[in-house]
Amino acid sequence: MEVAQRIGQTISFETCQEEWNALAGDYEKCLEKNKEYRKTAESYHSQRNACKSQIDRQMKKLKILKESLKKTSSSNEKKELLDKIEERKRSLDEMGKFLPRKNGFYLRLIVGQVNMILDSTADKFRYKDEYEKFKLYCSITTLGFAVALVFFLNHRVFDAMFSFVLLWYYCTLTVRESILIVNGSRIKGWWVMHHYVSVALSGTNVIWGDNEAYREFRPVLMTFSIYQSLVQVMQYYYQSGCLYRLRALGERHDMDLTVEGFQSWMWRGLTFLLPFLFFGHLWQLYNAYKLMTIGIKYNFNEWQVPALALLFFTLFCGNFFTTINVVIQKQKKRIKTKEQ
């Protein structure tokens, strides 16, 4: 029928009636399948809840046991038992990875109580990949926008639009990262905080009036935005590289060799990236300093100036110390892997 229609043949009512009758069988099958599916869905949900509550109960009992155990006098056996408990906890955690969990506060505020747990490792990987790509596209967009602002878009309105875009971008990132976090990502708390601070920064920028002080800071801010977008693009290559390699690792299962290979790849990526990151952090410190000099020059007659300075300083501190911390941790882990 489809073919007949496509080549423009006229179709009689009888043919239609026949087609309709033929479809009846398919429909019956559909109904049946659907019934079966609803049944499976029901047992899926009830099993899921049962698993969830079983694991929760076990976890609770383990916690109590651990507390009691800690109070007993120390011995080799005690240490062994504690290790075993930790091991069991990890195993239960692993099982809980695909079970529903309560959304975090922010996520609940935005989307409400929908189950956000991705159903399989492949889905989780796809979601993270999508998130990294999203960051990449947004970075490229803000890069283009910032360049345009430096060179030919000179009205304050465009600056405000740029700040709005950043505002939207950071808000969206926070939503997506909350989803990643309920799905077991170990994103450091600071990077999420970082986005809230950036939201405040963009918001303050929007309501800074168009005056001399603003125009003095504008070139610094715009070139910083360009630099930051560029660094984010580099970060994308590093982080999606990590992601793909980690997935390959998870699939291959011959641990020892590849873990070391992964770590050396990561290390090379990181040492390439780090100078750019630190330079960016110093630039944030400079922004804070520059804003303070502007504030002094104009006697702090606008609250936006010291507020922005404070926000940039917060960004500097958080970024700088978190990055250092990450590097130290990775270094330690690397030495440990090499020793083994």
Place this chain on the structure above:
Amino acid sequence: MEVAQRIGQTISFETCQEEWNALAGDYEKCLEKNKEYRKTAESYHSQRNACKSQIDRQMKKLKILKESLKKTSSSNEKKELLDKIEERKRSLDEMGKFLPRKNGFYLRLIVGQVNMILDSTADKFRYKDEYEKFKLYCSITTLGFAVALVFFLNHRVFDAMFSFVLLWYYCTLTVRESILIVNGSRIKGWWVMHHYVSVALSGTNVIWGDNEAYREFRPVLMTFSIYQSLVQVMQYYYQSGCLYRLRALGERHDMDLTVEGFQSWMWRGLTFLLPFLFFGHLWQLYNAYKLMTIGIKYNFNEWQVPALALLFFTLFCGNFFTTINVVIQKQKKRIKTKEQ
């Protein structure tokens, strides 16, 4: 053990060891259950996909059949068959309600490709209920904020914060409504558009500088905000009333009586609400007019003024005509129910 711990009894290492051994059995059971669950999950996902593609195929075939049928000469039989096709389509749609669907553009932009389909009618109801409550709480918050702004918060910064809150509120509403829409809600397109326009309006408000023109419009805007929040609270009572009654209807199954009962309840709620709504719409029109007079007075030296006027005018048109349209539709449906 828990009890012993709570009353502060000391627990020996041996007791701990015993408890650990006792837990081993539970753990085994947990493992088993989890394995079973993973299996069910797998068949759940594959059945879900199978159902989905079967329904899609049926839908496609029905579409082709309908097109061909339309081209045949008209007859009573043809009309009958067309009706049957529509009926079948509805039934397939009903089946598709709990199957995954692609997220809309906006939702994909914000949260990415996570399955947002709520799994059961009860879940859908709960989600909608949560959404209505969210609107209520936000309305009460903005009401309080607006009152504070009128009476004692006089700095421009607080106004900007208020606009930011509204901005956030409308963005979040759009996310939640997108989730409702993929879950089969029939929210009219305009109400979603309404939020985008409101976002633009709040955004423009934020970047309107603090000057005479602004201060002339401020009292009008603030009292309007108060009025709007109040109307939204009333709307909450109407819409959550509809929601609860609809659920009761769905559960009871003795259609004829209750449908009419529901409609008469709805009608009474609506006629109570409508004057307040229309007054609000007229106020939006007045805001547009007021902004134009302000614009003329200051020779339109700020683009924000005509932009806001245009946005308020758009809100008025959309709200007014959509509401009228809804009322007419409901009236028709009511007459039809009564005739039956």
